[in-house]
Structure formats: structure tokens, C-alpha cells
Amino acid sequence: MRCAGERPWTVYLQAKVAVQATYYIAARQIAPGEPLSAADLVARDGDLTVMPLAVITDPAQAIGSTALARISAGLPLRQDMLKSAASVSAGQTVRVVAAGPGFTISAEGSVLANAAPGQSVRVRMAAGQIVTAIVKDAGTVEIPL
Structure with missing residues (x-):
């Protein structure tokens, strides 16, 4: 914080930044190669700054994708855990x-x-x-x- 008045002063403050948003976790254990449906997702609200990178924040990012490896129930879903089924192809x-x-x-x-x-x-x-x-x-x- 800074005051630029007649007698200027500066005070440094520490702040914690949090990004509250909805993210998705696995509703059950998902086997490798298994496609995900809406029933496989559970919405949770939390601070995204403490979540893994690329956490799924939109169910459309996961629905229809297949698991690359086993995903345990309750684990936050990340984009790097899933393989999207291509719906458009080069030249189409x-x-x-x-x-x-x-x-x-x-x-x-x-x-x-x-x-x-x-x-x-x-x-x-x-x-x-x-x-x-x-x-x-x-x-x-x-x-x-």
C-alpha cells in the first residue's frame, strides 16, 4: 500500500490469492481405455490454485474421452489423464x-x-x-x- 501525500509512505502486505471454481472428480474407479460419461463425474467446488494443473473445470472436457490409465474414485480429473475421441479430422x-x-x-x-x-x-x-x-x-x- 502506498500514500503519495505530503509525507509519503509505503507498507508491504502479504496476500493469498485463491481461485474458487467448480472442478470434477471421478465418481468411481475408471479402467484404462474406458470412455467417461456424465455419470462418471462429480462436481466439487474448491480453490484451483491448490489443484493439479489442467484439472477439468467443464464436464464437456471429459465426457466421451477415454482414460489413459486407471483413475481412482474421488481423484480430481485432469486433461492429461484422458484421451479425447477426435470428432473432426484433418480435411473434413x-x-x-x-x-x-x-x-x-x-x-x-x-x-x-x-x-x-x-x-x-x-x-x-x-x-x-x-x-x-x-x-x-x-x-x-x-x-x-
């Missing part, structure tokens, strides 16, 4: 959507790499420009505005 034609308040624009484009729902992917549009979009499903990507 997809519908590219951009939406905002009161409008939706869509066009076709060609995906440049394999990607799963929720992942970023580059798409070549018909005019040749390349945009980055988020995979929504097997045939749709969305440009975040």
Missing part, C-alpha cells in the same frame, strides 16, 4: 458458425487437424483465410467472438 468439411447477440453467421470450411469437442482447431475457409474455432460436434465448429 465442417460448418463454421459465428454467433453473437441477435445474429448467427455460418459457412463451410476444411479442418486442418484432428480435434475433439472443446478443443481449438484451425479451419481453412472457402476464400483461403484460416480461422481458429472451437469444435462443438462432429460437423460443427464455432468461432468465439
Whole structure:
């Protein structure tokens, strides 16, 4: 804290930063190669600064993915524990959507790499420009505005 008045002074304070958010844990033991469904996830609220990196904060990041190794019940789920099933493949034609308040624009484009729902992917549009979009499903990507 600092005062720049007639008689300036500075006081240093220690602070603890916490990021409270919802994250997901395994509802049961999950075997390697087993696909995850919504029933396999349990939401918990907590401080993300004390959680492992890449902890799952959106169920869409885990649903449909398969476990790379055995995951114990109650363990916080991390992106590096899961393998996403690709829903778009390089060269595939997809519908590219951009939406905002009161409008939706869509066009076709060609995906440049394999990607799963929720992942970023580059798409070549018909005019040749390349945009980055988020995979929504097997045939749709969305440009975040």
C-alpha cells in the first residue's frame, strides 16, 4: 500500500490469492481405455490454485474421452489423464458458425487437424483465410467472438 501525500509512505502486505471454481472428480474407479460419461463425474467446488494443473473445470472436457490409465474414485480429473475421441479430422468439411447477440453467421470450411469437442482447431475457409474455432460436434465448429 502506498500514500503519495505530503509525507509519503509505503507498507508491504502479504496476500493469498485463491481461485474458487467448480472442478470434477471421478465418481468411481475408471479402467484404462474406458470412455467417461456424465455419470462418471462429480462436481466439487474448491480453490484451483491448490489443484493439479489442467484439472477439468467443464464436464464437456471429459465426457466421451477415454482414460489413459486407471483413475481412482474421488481423484480430481485432469486433461492429461484422458484421451479425447477426435470428432473432426484433418480435411473434413465442417460448418463454421459465428454467433453473437441477435445474429448467427455460418459457412463451410476444411479442418486442418484432428480435434475433439472443446478443443481449438484451425479451419481453412472457402476464400483461403484460416480461422481458429472451437469444435462443438462432429460437423460443427464455432468461432468465439
